[in-house]
Amino acid sequence: MTFVKQPDRANARLAAPVRWADHGFAAIPTLWLAVFFLAPLCFTVVYSFGNSLFGAVELGFTLKNYQTALSGFYLTTFLRTVQFAVTASALCLAVAFPVAYFIARKAGRFRTLALVLILVPYFSSFLVRVMSWQILLARGGVLETVLNALHLHSGPLDLLDTKTAVFIGMVYAYLPIAIVPLFVVLDRIPPALLEASRDLGASRWQTFYAVTLPLARPGIATAVLLTAVPMLGEMVIPRLLGGSRGVLMGQAIQSQYMQSQNYALGSAMAVLVLIAVAILVAALARLTKGFATVPA
Amino acid sequence: MTARAVSTKGQGAVRATDAGLALWFALAILFLFAPIAVSILYSFNAGIVGKQTAQFTGWTLDWYPAAWNDLALRRSVQTSLYVAFWAALIALAMGTSLGYALVRHPSARVRWWLSGLTYILLIVPEVVIGVSLLLFYAVTGVPLGAATLIAGITPAAIAVTALIVRARALTLDPRLEEAAADLGSTRLKTLWFIILPQLLPAILAGGLMSYAFCFDNLVVAAFLTTPTVNTLPVYLYGSLQYGPAPSVYAAATVVFLFTVTLLGLAALCFQLSRKPGRAGAG
Numbered sequence: 077m078t079f080v081k082q083p084d085r086a087n088a089r090l091a092a093p094v095r096w097a098d099h100g101f102a103a104i105p106t107l108w109l110a111v112f113f114l115a116p117l118c119f120t121v122v123y124s125f126g127n128s129l130f131g132a133v134e135l136g137f138t139l140k141n142y143q144t145a146l147s148g149f150y151l152t153t154f155l156r157t158v159q160f161a162v163t164a165s166a167l168c169l170a171v172a173f174p175v176a177y178f179i180a181r182k183a184g185r186f187r188t189l190a191l192v193l194i195l196v197p198y199f200s201s202f203l204v205r206v207m208s209w210q211i212l213l214a215r216g217g218v219l220e221t222v223l224n225a226l227h228l229h230s231g232p233l234d235l236l237d238t239k240t241a242v243f244i245g246m247v248y249a250y251l252p253i254a255i256v257p258l259f260v261v262l263d264r265i266p267p268a269l270l271e272a273s274r275d276l277g278a279s280r281w282q283t284f285y286a287v288t289l290p291l292a293r294p295g296i297a298t299a300v301l302l303t304a305v306p307m308l309g310e311m312v313i314p315r316l317l318g319g320s321r322g323v324l325m326g327q328a329i330q331s332q333y334m335q336s337q338n339y340a341l342g343s344a345m346a347v348l349v350l351i352a353v354a355i356l357v358a359a360l361a362r363l364t365k366g367f368a369t370v371p372a
Numbered sequence: 373m374t375a376r377a378v379s380t381k382g383q384g385a386v387r388a389t390d391a392g393l394a395l396w397f398a399l400a401i402l403f404l405f406a407p408i409a410v411s412i413l414y415s416f417n418a419g420i421v422g423k424q425t426a427q428f429t430g431w432t433l434d435w436y437p438a439a440w441n442d443l444a445l446r447r448s449v450q451t452s453l454y455v456a457f458w459a460a461l462i463a464l465a466m467g468t469s470l471g472y473a474l475v476r477h478p479s480a481r482v483r484w485w486l487s488g489l490t491y492i493l494l495i496v497p498e499v500v501i502g503v504s505l506l507l508f509y510a511v512t513g514v515p516l517g518a519a520t521l522i523a524g525i526t527p528a529a530i531a532v533t534a535l536i537v538r539a540r541a542l543t544l545d546p547r548l549e550e551a552a553a554d555l556g557s558t559r560l561k562t563l564w565f566i567i568l569p570q571l572l573p574a575i576l577a578g579g580l581m582s583y584a585f586c587f588d589n590l591v592v593a594a595f596l597t598t599p600t601v602n603t604l605p606v607y608l609y610g611s612l613q614y615g616p617a618p619s620v621y622a623a624a625t626v627v628f629l630f631t632v633t634l635l636g637l638a639a640l641c642f643q644l645s646r647k648p649g650r651a652g653a654g
């Protein structure tokens with residue numbers, strides 16, 4: 077390499093005649109996604125302002141659907157969904173952080189194995205795992221038997237079809253994708269920084285609060301994003317573990333489309349979910365201010 | 373943690389924290405695997421009058437042949453395999469192209485827009501995508517079928533593949549391409565013989581991940597299935613209202629083993645992709 081004069085990179089680019097290849101690589105997936113992702117989303121936004129007929133929508137401009145979606149039962153459902161997503165995401169983070177910390181700092185040569193163990197369940201059938209929680213949480217089920225045997229609880233356990241069951245299911249389902257970004261940031265903190273903090277007289281807890289936690293901010297933001305967003309639209313877990321009480325936004329939107337056939341109202345509710353997501357993203361962007369990129 | 377000398381009291385506290393963390397990790401693993409263990413165990417549960425029960429009522433192997441003989445179940449597995457195959461293939465091609473453009477497109481502004489698009493793909497809740505596609509197909513008058521379902525479940529898989537390929541493309545050594553150009557290779561030849569072989573492990577890992585994702589997709593598929601095109605998760609979800617049969621768990625166990633095998637392959641590909649790339653025709 078040393079005896080050959082290296083060509084200037086910019087010159088090499090200019091000399092390359094096939095610039096259309098670069099544009100092709102960008103254009104083909106963009107075009108595909110424009111048709112099967114962006115266009116449908118635009119349809120939803122446009123139709124949320126339309127007049128609903130049964131199973132069809134008349135285009136127009138009315139805020140009637142938003143008025144309905146933001147009043148009475150629908151408003152309660154929306155607020156409940158936001159509250160559930162925020163709480164479950166925070167719980168998920170609380171469970172995930174020590175796990176990620178352990179894998180990044182303490183697992184030693186078992187760290188790869190530890191990560192794989194965390195990720196394997198994420199790839200088994202989501203639906204079957206949630207169904208299995210029905211067996212675990214049911215009266216006379218596995219959890220009841222285990223808790224009674226350990227003398228942590230006595231008598232029957234009535235968890236299925238409660239809020240608690242929905243929280244357990246949500247934390248369960250999204251725990252792996254909360255752990256991964258936390259692991260990534262904790263892993264990237266140079267050990268020299270922690271040693272410097274210790275050398276300057278900080279205790280272990282002081283080091284954690286003053287060095288580790290602030291540097292983990294992008295990972296925390298990504299973890300919250302990756303858990304809270306799907307939770308805002310979750311429709312399977314609440315139905316299987318929460319029973320008929322406490323319907324969340326995902327089910328409410330689904331029933332507007334599948335049962336009531338009120339596409340306009342369903343669209344308005346979907347747009348509300350997107351607005352909640354956008355607010356969440358904006359809030360999390362503030363948390364990562366000062367960091368160049370958010371790891372995905 | 374560090375080699376510095378600490379007082380015995382401090383060491384005790386450190387050891388207690390470490391033990392606490394290890395215990396927390398073990399409990400998390402138990403928490404994550406409990407439902408999987410239960411779903412495998414209960415595929416051998418006798419149940420009551422063909423229905424799954426919370427209490428284990430006795431061992432039986434009947435549910436595996438029962439699952440095999442359930443024609444609707446078998447057809448849904450076939451549909452899932454078929455749909456996931458084509459969706460993963462599209463996601464592989466589109467995701468590779470997008471992932472490469474994210475790193476190598478000459479214009480910084482285009483790269484910025486592309487990465488924005490990639491992140492948006494990951495943060496739109498599935499239920500919103502599902503209803504939007506249903507509305508889109510209804511309004512444009514496209515009849516629902518296998519093709520509309522395949523196209524509908526690709527976006528998230530494209531994003532995942534693009535991010536995996538992007539991570540690998542960031543590590544490409546530009547000197548290899550310059551050397552190829554010096555030796556008279558055209559851009560297309562360089563792409564095919566120098567860049568593609570280096571990206572290949574990441575592309576395969578992305579494709580396999582997409583396959584697993586698409587196979588398991590429930591929410592988007594729930595809106596786009598028709599009586600003739602019914603995937604396994606949607607079929608299971610529909611069967612729940614009558615109470616699931618243990619044969620469902622038997623089918624799930626088989627599918628899980630299949631997925632884990634696929635993931636093992638994906639992990640192997642990814643491991644290979646992290647090794648320094650070997651240039652040249654692969």
